[in-house]
Structures are given as structure tokens and as C-alpha cells.
Amino acid sequence: MKNKILITGTVAFDDIETPFGSSGKVIGGAGTYIALASSLFTKNLAIVSIIGEDFPEKEIKFLNSRGIDTKMIEIIKGGKTFYWKGKYHENMIGRDTLTTELNVLEKFNPIINSEFSSSEIILLGNLHPFVQNTVINQCSNPNRFIILDTMNFWMDNALNELKDVVEKVDLIIINDEEAQQLTNESNIFNAGNKILKMGPKKVIIKKGEHGSIYLDSFHKYILPAFPVDSLVDPTGAGDSYAGGIAGFLSTKQEIGFNDIKQAMIFGTLTASFCVENFGVEGLRNVDYEKLVSRLKIFKSYIT
Amino acid sequence: MKNKILITGTVAFDDIETPFGSSGKVIGGAGTYIALASSLFTKNLAIVSIIGEDFPEKEIKFLNSRGIDTKMIEIIKGGKTFYWKGKYHENMIGRDTLTTELNVLEKFNPIINSEFSSSEIILLGNLHPFVQNTVINQCSNPNRFIILDTMNFWMDNALNELKDVVEKVDLIIINDEEAQQLTNESNIFNAGNKILKMGPKKVIIKKGEHGSIYLDSFHKYILPAFPVDSLVDPTGAGDSYAGGIAGFLSTKQEIGFNDIKQAMIFGTLTASFCVENFGVEGLRNVDYEKLVSRLKIFKSYIT
Numbered sequence: 001m002k003n004k005i006l007i008t009g010t011v012a013f014d015d016i017e018t019p020f021g022s023s024g025k026v027i028g029g030a031g032t033y034i035a036l037a038s039s040l041f042t043k044n045l046a047i048v049s050i051i052g053e054d055f056p057e058k059e060i061k062f063l064n065s066r067g068i069d070t071k072m073i074e075i076i077k078g079g080k081t082f083y084w085k086g087k088y089h090e091n092m093i094g095r096d097t098l099t100t101e102l103n104v105l106e107k108f109n110p111i112i113n114s115e116f117s118s119s120e121i122i123l124l125g126n127l128h129p130f131v132q133n134t135v136i137n138q139c140s141n142p143n144r145f146i147i148l149d150t151m152n153f154w155m156d157n158a159l160n161e162l163k164d165v166v167e168k169v170d171l172i173i174i175n176d177e178e179a180q181q182l183t184n185e186s187n188i189f190n191a192g193n194k195i196l197k198m199g200p201k202k203v204i205i206k207k208g209e210h211g212s213i214y215l216d217s218f219h220k221y222i223l224p225a226f227p228v229d230s231l232v233d234p235t236g237a238g239d240s241y242a243g244g245i246a247g248f249l250s251t252k253q254e255i256g257f258n259d260i261k262q263a264m265i266f267g268t269l270t271a272s273f274c275v276e277n278f279g280v281e282g283l284r285n286v287d288y289e290k291l292v293s294r295l296k297i298f299k300s301y302i303t
Numbered sequence: 304m305k306n307k308i309l310i311t312g313t314v315a316f317d318d319i320e321t322p323f324g325s326s327g328k329v330i331g332g333a334g335t336y337i338a339l340a341s342s343l344f345t346k347n348l349a350i351v352s353i354i355g356e357d358f359p360e361k362e363i364k365f366l367n368s369r370g371i372d373t374k375m376i377e378i379i380k381g382g383k384t385f386y387w388k389g390k391y392h393e394n395m396i397g398r399d400t401l402t403t404e405l406n407v408l409e410k411f412n413p414i415i416n417s418e419f420s421s422s423e424i425i426l427l428g429n430l431h432p433f434v435q436n437t438v439i440n441q442c443s444n445p446n447r448f449i450i451l452d453t454m455n456f457w458m459d460n461a462l463n464e465l466k467d468v469v470e471k472v473d474l475i476i477i478n479d480e481e482a483q484q485l486t487n488e489s490n491i492f493n494a495g496n497k498i499l500k501m502g503p504k505k506v507i508i509k510k511g512e513h514g515s516i517y518l519d520s521f522h523k524y525i526l527p528a529f530p531v532d533s534l535v536d537p538t539g540a541g542d543s544y545a546g547g548i549a550g551f552l553s554t555k556q557e558i559g560f561n562d563i564k565q566a567m568i569f570g571t572l573t574a575s576f577c578v579e580n581f582g583v584e585g586l587r588n589v590d591y592e593k594l595v596s597r598l599k600i601f602k603s604y605i606t
């Protein structure tokens with residue numbers, strides 16, 4: 001039996017412009033990307049989130065078809081779903097937010113049902129740290145493994161609440177600029193070591209197209225990114241990476257250094273499928289078989 | 304018996320400012336860095352270059368003490384050695400040239416002696432492509448393996464001559480921005496494939512702190528950089544990388560994909576020692592034993 005994964009994060013509408021095209025209004029959100037990536041590894045997972053009545057029922061059914069339990073996605077009658085519109089720069093790395101409409105997200109108070117409060121793996125996707133903390137407090141499994149994915153927005157706007165969450169998690173996943181901002185340290189390995197002192201037992205720092213690094217008190221691991229032929233839309237790459245990690249780890253009874261390394265490889269691959277298409281389309285079209293074929297290619301590039 | 308390495312490149316004075324300190328006037332130059340890195344693997348190597356009478360004899364003796372043959376370093380009586388002064392930006396990646404005095408380099412016409420014209424490995428360090436071509440034309444070994452290291456300066460100022468050289472080499476080592484500039488292609492793997500069509504059988508693209516990638520018609524390899532605790536001075540990192548590669552390859556009778564991978568690992572390590580100190584001091588203080596200790600650490604990070 002695979003371990004249960006409880007995912008929290010936004011289920012939302014995105015509207016993405018890149019130098020090469022526009023997505024129009026499509027489904028997105030950290031929770032959606034994470035769950036789709038995790039669902040490549042297990043069918044024992046749920047999202048806790050909030051949406052408005054405008055969110056298409058067929059997309060919820062699509063998530064269900066992937067084995068994702070959506071009973072904890074609260075639907076607010078007459079409410080509107082969180083909406084984000086952004087535009088990527090020419091380099092496809094930087095991006096500007098054009099519109100953010102929190103809508104129903106403003107009222108989000110996650111309630112974890114008894115089925116998933118005992119989850120072994122808890123993935124806190126990008127959300128207000130206060131909300132992430134509310135989820136932690138409802139999770140009762142003493143052997144739970146908590147993964148935190150965060151963003152610089154919360155460092156700027158809710159640093160103390162964020163630090164409260166950071167202290168409690170087993171693994172934090174953060175990008176290089178955020179790690180530098182959080183620690184005021186430009187060398188990312190030194191930044192990672194400072195984050196370890198803030199509470200997490202394990203740290204992953206993402207470097208986008210340059211891969212990711214892992215640190216704990218005893219080990220380091222450096223992994224390149226998978227070189228995609230064509231980068232179409234980076235939205236959700238970090239979420240898909242975290243989702244791939246959680247998905248792979250849910251198949252393990254104990255989480256050792258070798259499992260983390262393998263999980264990072266799978267996270268890298270789920271993210272690579274994500275960025276090859278607009279929105280969640282990349283994840284919609286991938287299955288475990290395609291993932292394993294790409295795994296073989298990736299391993300030939302890095303060993 | 305190890306294969307002979309013939310290195311061409313500047314032997315020069317550098318004057319380096321970083322946000323953390325200044326080197327003052329120290330010895331440097333592509334030829335110097337390359338040869339010092341290569342000399343960790345073999346004592347069967349020579350530099351062809353040109354200096355003025357102002358270049359300290361004790362530094363030539365130091366090169367000799369590392370087994371580097373300096374008979375082809377021409378000393379111009381009354382001449383002044385090539386001098387470069389530069390200042391690194393806050394990020395330690397970008398840099399501005401403050402002064403360039405070509406001095407004796409303007410008259411450089413390399414003459415390869417009979418001992419080294421039969422070299423198996425020829426490393427063309429940063430120099431005018433016309434001069435690099437003159438060296439190639441004097442090398443008679445039909446099984447020679449030619450490695451080219453170049454810079455964007457020559458793309459801007461001598462593109463046709465550079466393309467003539469690129470066409471003739473076995474392995475080109477180039478950084479990511481240069482590869483993008485040379486091919487007008489932003490995806491570096493695609494850029495690498497375009498460079499393969501320009502003549503070289505093998506391409507290495509350097510990404511600084513993010514490592515390097517390798518391509519030939521059949522293989523790809525992606526290698527992270529070694530994470531140094533403290534980056535003091537990036538000057539010579541690329542030269543040390545190329546020198547480490549040439550040095551390692553000189554110990555092999557045939558050069559296959561596995562040898563290239565191993566060579567890139569050693570190049571990464573020689574570069575890591577280089578950047579930990581100002582100028583050539585990092586390479587002065589390293590020996591094969593230290594290199595092998597770091598190899599073990601690096602392998603534990605990447606496998």
C-alpha cells in the first residue's frame with residue numbers, strides 16, 4: 001500500500017503570456033500541478049483547496065480520473081476562483097504579474113477530513129503560511145513527512161508566519177533567489193546550510209534550467225535539469241517538481257538519502273513534461289510509461 | 304608514456320579587482336593557467352607564447368618546476384608583457400576590462416619546435432584565431448587531437464578567421480553566452496548541435512557555476528560545477544577547466560565518451576581550485592593528491 005499524500009495549494013485559473021504565445025484562461029494553481037505530478041506515482045492522494053462555482057466540473061472530474069481525491073476542494077456557491085494573469089520576459093525566467101484576483105482564496109480555511117488527517121506525506125504548496133500551518137495542525141500521523149514549497153511573496157509579506165512553518169517541516173523546497181533572500185547569503189550551499197539551522201532536516205534548492213541541489217547535515221547532492229527541446233511555459237514547473245518528489249516518496253516506507261536523490265530525478269522529469277506545454281497540458285499528456293522512458297534518457301545524460 | 308600536450312595562449316600580467324579585494328599585478332594569461340592545470344596530470348607539455356623582458360624569471364622557473372617546457376616562450380628584449388586589468392561585478396560573473404596593453408603580443412608569430420610539432424594533444428587557448436591557425440599548420444601528427452578554447456571577443460572581431468579554426472578542431476570548449484552568440488540559438492543544446500555542424504566532432508559548453516555540458520553526434524553529458532566554499536577570483540577558471548581536460552586526456556591512448564566525461568570532471572576540479580584564490584595562486588597550491596581527494600567528494604555529490 002502506498003503512503004497517503006495530502007496536498008494543499010491553490011486550484012485556480014491562470015492566464016499566461018510568453019514571448020511565444022498565450023494560454024488564454026486555463027486551469028492552474030499550485031495544488032493542481034502538484035497533484036497531477038504526484039498522481040503519476042500513486043492514486044492515494046487528495047487536494048485540500050477552495051474554488052468558486054465558475055471552476056469547470058469537467059476539470060474536477062479530470063483530477064478524479066487521475067485518482068486525485070477532491071472531496072476537500074471546497075466549492076463556494078456564487079464565488080469566483082482565484083485568478084492569476086502573468087507575462088514572462090524574453091528570457092522565459094523572469095515574469096510580471098499582470099492581475100491577481102484572490103476571490104474565494106481570501107476565505108480559505110482548510111478542513112482536513114479523517115481519511116487524510118493521518119497522511120504520511122503532507123505537501124504544503126504555495127499559500128499563505130498561516131493556512132499552511134492550519135493544515136499541519138490538523139495532521140495527526142506522528143511519522144508524517146512534511147514538505148514545504150514556498151515563494152518570495154511570503155518572505156516579503158508574512159515572514160514570521162513563514163518561519164513558524166519552516167521550523168516544522170521535514171523538507172523545504174525553495175528556489176535559489178528565495179534561499180538567498182531568506183538567509184542573506186549569496187552562496188547557495190551556504191544558504192542551504194543556514195536554512196537547515198532554521199528547522200528543516202532536509203533542504204532542496206531549485207535553480208530552474210540549471211537543476212537543483214540537496215543538503216542535509218550529512219549529505220549533498222547536485223542534479224542538473226533535464227534539457228527540454230522546447231520550453232513553452234515555465235508556469236507550474238516548481239509545483240510539478242515538488243509533486244514528483246512527493247509522489248515518488250509516497251512509494252517508500254522509509255525516506256533515506258538515496259530515496260531523496262531518486263525523488264529529485266523524478267521531480268526533475270515531471271517538471272520537464274510540465275514546461276513543454278502551456279498550463280497543465282504537459283502533465284495531462286504524460287503517463288508513468290513516458291516518465292520512465294525519459295528517466296532512461298536522463299540517466300544517460302548524467303552518469 | 305603520456306601523450307605530449309602543446310599549449311598556446313597568453314603568458315601575461317593580470318591585475319584583478321573583485322568586490323572582495325585586489326590581486327595587484329600578478330602573473331596570468333590563458334597559457335599559464337592551462338599549462339598549470341595540465342601539469343597536474345603530465346610533465347610532457349609545453350607552452351608556445353611570447354613575453355617581454357619584464358616577466359619574472361622566477362615565474363618561468365616555477366613553470367619549469369611543474370614540468371612545463373617553456374623553450375617556446377619567446378622573450379622579446381626590451382619588450383613588455385601583455386597586461387590586462389579588469390574589475391568583476393558584484394555578482395562575480397560579469398566583468399569590465401579596465402586596461403588592455405597588448406605589448407609584445409602584437410608581434411606574436413608562434414614557431415613550434417620539432418619536439419612538440421608531433422604533439423598528440425594541441426590546446427589552442429584564447430588568442431587571435433589567426434595565431435591559433437598558425438599553430439595548427441605546424442602540427443604534423445596525423446592523430447593529433449585539437450582542443451579550441453575561444454572567447455566572444457574573437458566572434459566580434461575576427462569571426463571568419465575563428466570559423467576557419469573551429470572547422471579544424473576535434474573539441475571546442477565555449478561558454479553558454481558565446482555558444483548562443485555564435486549560433487544565434489538560445490537553447491544551449493540546440494546551440495551545441497549547430498556548432499557540431501560547423502566542424503568540431505565534440506562540443507563542451509561551459510555554464511560557470513552551473514557546470515558544463517557535452518555533445519557529440521551520439522552522446523550528451525551534463526555535469527554540475529564543484530561547489531566551492533568561497534569564490535575569490537573567477538579569472539582563469541575556463542582556462543583551468545580546459546587545461547584539466549587536456550591534462551587528463553593526455554593520459555589516454557584513445558579518447559572515447561567515457562574519457563571525455565572523466566576529463567570534464569577533472570577540468571571542473573582544476574577550475575574549482577583556481578577560483579578559490581587570486582590569479583594562479585589556487586593552481587600553485589594544488590597537487591594531484593588534493594585533486595584526487597576532491598574528486599572523491601565531488602563524486603559523492605553527483606552520483
